[in-house]
Amino acid sequence: MTLRNTTRRWGAIAQLFHWLIVALILIQVWLALRADELTGMGKLRELAKHKSVGITILMLVILRLLWRSRNPHPPLPDNLKPYERSLARFTHGALYALLFAIPLSGWTMSSARGFPVSWFGFVQLPDLVPKNHTLYEWLVMTHVTLVCVLAVIVALHVLGALKHHFVHKDDVLKRMLPFTRT
Amino acid sequence: MRCAPLVATLALTLCSAAAAAAPPPAAMPAAAAPAAAGAHYRLDAANSSLEFTFLQAGARNTGRFPRFTVALDCQGADPQRLEVTVDVAALDTDDKDRDDTLRSADLFAVKKFPQATFSATHITRTAGGYDAVGGLTIRGVTRETHVPFSFRAAHEGGATVGYMTGRTVVRRLDFGVGQGDWKATDQAGNEVTVAFKLRLTAAD
Numbered sequence: 125m126t127l128r129n130t131t132r133r134w135g136a137i138a139q140l141f142h143w144l145i146v147a148l149i150l151i152q153v154w155l156a157l158r159a160d161e162l163t164g165m166g167k168l169r170e171l172a173k174h175k176s177v178g179i180t181i182l183m184l185v186i187l188r189l190l191w192r193s194r195n196p197h198p199p200l201p202d203n204l205k206p207y208e209r210s211l212a213r214f215t216h217g218a219l220y221a222l223l224f225a226i227p228l229s230g231w232t233m234s235s236a237r238g239f240p241v242s243w244f245g246f247v248q249l250p251d252l253v254p255k256n257h258t259l260y261e262w263l264v265m266t267h268v269t270l271v272c273v274l275a276v277i278v279a280l281h282v283l284g285a286l287k288h289h290f291v292h293k294d295d296v297l298k299r300m301l302p303f304t305r306t
Numbered sequence: 307m308r309c310a311p312l313v314a315t316l317a318l319t320l321c322s323a324a325a326a327a328a329p330p331p332a333a334m335p336a337a338a339a340p341a342a343a344g345a346h347y348r349l350d351a352a353n354s355s356l357e358f359t360f361l362q363a364g365a366r367n368t369g370r371f372p373r374f375t376v377a378l379d380c381q382g383a384d385p386q387r388l389e390v391t392v393d394v395a396a397l398d399t400d401d402k403d404r405d406d407t408l409r410s411a412d413l414f415a416v417k418k419f420p421q422a423t424f425s426a427t428h429i430t431r432t433a434g435g436y437d438a439v440g441g442l443t444i445r446g447v448t449r450e451t452h453v454p455f456s457f458r459a460a461h462e463g464g465a466t467v468g469y470m471t472g473r474t475v476v477r478r479l480d481f482g483v484g485q486g487d488w489k490a491t492d493q494a495g496n497e498v499t500v501a502f503k504l505r506l507t508a509a510d
Contacts, residue, residue: 164407165487165494172363172493238400242364245492249365255400 125302129195133299138195141188142300145223148181153271175234176244182227189220201294215280222274228252229267236260344386345459347468347506349376354504356392360478361495369399369408378457378468378506385457385470388426388438395420412485419445424453435472444481451476455502466508473501 129135134142152174159170200212234241235251236259242248253259288296298304356371373393379386395416399405409416426440435456442451455472477496478484488494 164412165490168363168493175363239362239367240365245364 129197131196131198133198133295135195136302137191138188139300139302141184141191143302145181145184145188148177148184149274152177152181172242172245175230175241178227178230179241179243179249181223182231185220185223185227198299201288201292201296203292211280212284215277215284218277219274219281222270222277226267226270226274229263229270233260233263233267236263344382345380345466345468345508347376347378347380348509349374350467350505350507354502354506356500356502356504359499359501361497363493367399369397369405372396372398376470376504376506378470380457380459380468383459384431385429385436385438388424388429388440390424392422393420394422394444412488413483415445424451426453442476442481444476444478445483447481449480459508468504468506468508470504470506471502473499475499 125133125136125139127136129138155170155174155177159167159174162170200209204212231241231249232252235253236256238255240248240251285297285300288294289298351373354376356374357368358371359366359368361367371392371394373396375389375391377387377389379388394414395409397405397408397414399408408414411417422442422444424438424440424442426438428440429436429438432454435454438453438455439450440453441448442453451474453472453474455470457468457470459466459468461467476498478494478498479489479491479496484491484494484496
């Protein structure tokens with residue numbers, strides 16, 4: 125496998141971005157659920173990690189799109205129906221949009237609450253909005269709702285990949301998997 | 307969590323040492339006894355602020371103590387005596403959950419220790435102003451603390467007023483502000499900067 129993409133499969137860098145972000149999203153959900161059960165210092169600690177990982181995802185998504193813009197994309201198979209093509213384009217677009225919107229809504233939420241975001245204690249990020257409790261409550265709802273939307277889109281994405289592999293029997297799934305041949 | 311004022315740079319300024327023998331801490335302004343060339347000041351609360359800045363989860367946050375009293379006596383132009391009493395329960399970080407946490411038994415324990423006080427035993431001149439040294443009491447624990455500040459008197463509309471600003475850094479754990487989980491400093495920093503900007507009015 126090469127670092128760069130080819131017209132047949134995703135390169136190592138693109139795969140790394142993809143799977144690293146998958147892992148970090150799972151960690152995010154776990155941290156958020158843990159924080160919900162805790163109070164006081166424990167909660168602060170889990171939320172601090174959650175914010176730091178969220179900012180990490182945001183940075184990775186930016187790098188990922190930059191990398192994507194400078195690499196070829198392995199195309200979708202020719203035999204897809206137009207609606208399948210549209211659905212694939214929609215889910216991929218929605219995934220990228222959510223990977224921006226979710227961390228940004230979380231960051232904005234922290235600003236509105238008046239609890240600035242620090243990236244692992246190294247850098248304090250600027251507040252995106254002034255403190256505003258009404259906005260904060262609205263953003264909490266937005267953040268959670270967007271995560272639910274992400275869960276739906278991810279389900280579509282996974283089902284699509286499985287359909288390619290088991291129904292169409294093409295290499296759409298395999299070309300994003302390390303240690304496989306296409 | 308800091309109270310305001312005075313200062314004393316240890317060895318540096320022995321000159322005003324005499325003054326240092328100053329009046330013993332009186333919790334509140336004593337009945338004004340106009341000294342020869344002295345002035346007795348009280349806080350103009352509406353035009354004064356006492357703030358504390360702390361690190362929370364690696365980010366800087368600020369809160370205020372909206373209710374406190376200050377008594378400052380001057381001999382000539384120089385502050386001689388400073389007493390500050392802070393209503394800790396009134397603390398305000400602009401976040402109700404956090405304020406309630408700060409008031410709780412593991413942090414300020416305001417039910418048991420409703421007040422924090424600073425009582426300067428020496429005030430000395432320094433290059434940049436003054437240094438008050440005295441006992442700072444928070445959560446029932448008293449520690450000797452230096453509070454550098456600047457002070458200037460002015461006449462406004464026939465009245466004598468004083469402007470006093472300064473800041474100092476306290477370590478909350480020195481005062482037991484942080485029991486149990488809150489002894490950890492990774493999410494709530496030990497060092498807290500207390501800053502004040504006061505407008506004082508001469509009482510006599």
